[in-house]
Amino acid sequence: MNFQPVLDAIDAELRPLLGAEGQVASYIPALARVPAAQFGIALRTCDGHEAAAGDADTPFSIQSISKLFTLTLAMRRLGDALWERIGREPSGNPFNSLVQLEHEHGVPRNPFINAGAIAVADRLVSLGHAKADLLALMSDLCGEAIAYDEEVAASEAVTGFRNIALANFMKSFGKIDNDVREVLSLYFHQCAIRMNCRQLARAAAFLCRDGAHPSDGEPEVTTERHTRRINALMLTCGTYDAAGDVAFSIGLPCKSGVGGGIVAVVPDQLTLCVWSPALDANGNSLLGLKALELFATRTGLSIF
Numbered sequence: 001m002n003f004q005p006v007l008d009a010i011d012a013e014l015r016p017l018l019g020a021e022g023q024v025a026s027y028i029p030a031l032a033r034v035p036a037a038q039f040g041i042a043l044r045t046c047d048g049h050e051a052a053a054g055d056a057d058t059p060f061s062i063q064s065i066s067k068l069f070t071l072t073l074a075m076r077r078l079g080d081a082l083w084e085r086i087g088r089e090p091s092g093n094p095f096n097s098l099v100q101l102e103h104e105h106g107v108p109r110n111p112f113i114n115a116g117a118i119a120v121a122d123r124l125v126s127l128g129h130a131k132a133d134l135l136a137l138m139s140d141l142c143g144e145a146i147a148y149d150e151e152v153a154a155s156e157a158v159t160g161f162r163n164i165a166l167a168n169f170m171k172s173f174g175k176i177d178n179d180v181r182e183v184l185s186l187y188f189h190q191c192a193i194r195m196n197c198r199q200l201a202r203a204a205a206f207l208c209r210d211g212a213h214p215s216d217g218e219p220e221v222t223t224e225r226h227t228r229r230i231n232a233l234m235l236t237c238g239t240y241d242a243a244g245d246v247a248f249s250i251g252l253p254c255k256s257g258v259g260g261g262i263v264a265v266v267p268d269q270l271t272l273c274v275w276s277p278a279l280d281a282n283g284n285s286l287l288g289l290k291a292l293e294l295f296a297t298r299t300g301l302s303i304f
């Protein structure tokens with residue numbers, strides 16, 4: 001299938017709606033000043049063809065999309081031991097909620113809510129070189145140098161009261177091994193990675209290739225079994241309390257971030273990244289979700 005006309009048509013259809021609805025994340029200045037009226041879409045097929053439209057080359061803060069890649073690193077290094085401290089159930093609560101942790105003894109529901117991602121960060125800190133390993137993975141996957149935005153990382157730290165609470169609460173249950181500040185420094189930095197739609201579609205491409213590296217001939221990023229599990233978690237937990245609606249209306253594993261990006265996977269076919277900074281009440285990109293719905297409807301691609 002030639003996807004370029006599909007992406008161009010989605011871009012043309014959504015452009016008049018830019019900035020009309022939703023709110024750009026405002027909890028830190030670097031995100032609050034991002035102009036809402038932007039939209040990008042990019043995809044990479046299993047066999048390496050790429051297509052893009054709109055603002056696909058504009059870098060943005062990947063925020064919670066980073067949780068996909070830290071999870072991949074942790075699963076690769078720890079295997080099933082990772083699940084001793086992290087669940088695999090949808091939370092049905094906002095991404096930064098504290099409520100379930102007390103009843104569930106400091107074990108987060110899944111690795112994509114903030115508590116779960118902080119628990120994953122703790123595991124990675126225990127393994128050493130986590131910040132460098134994460135950037136090396138991202139740069140290797142998309143074939144371009146990827147960096148942390150230090151201004152965003154510093155702002156995340158200054159305003160991250162809930163994340164600090166989540167980490168300390170888990171620590172009080174004995175579920176965080178490392179110094180909370182070191183764990184949070186990794187978490188705040190992973191949220192502060194800057195990438196564009198093209199780079200993210202490429203970086204996530206192993207998820208549509210049974211774990212094989214996006215560039216042919218390279219070693220696998222992770223196993224086929226881990227890849228299936230990451231995709232399952234994206235479908236059930238990747239868009240937080242909207243996951244049921246997203247499965248219903250889009251039917252693809254997705255991972256969103258409050259920077260307005262969403263990565264979606266069509267297993268054995270392609271990965272897609274959409275970006276538009278204005279968010280809905282759940283913290284998912286409004287036009288990003290709309291674009292994915294149009295894409296799934298027009299191409300007939302869905303896991304169902």
Ligand code: DON
Pocket residue numbers: 062063064065095096114156163191256257258259283284
């Ligand atoms: O940790 C936080 O709460 C922010 N850095 C937002 C993370 C995020 O993208 C949540 N998902 N939509």
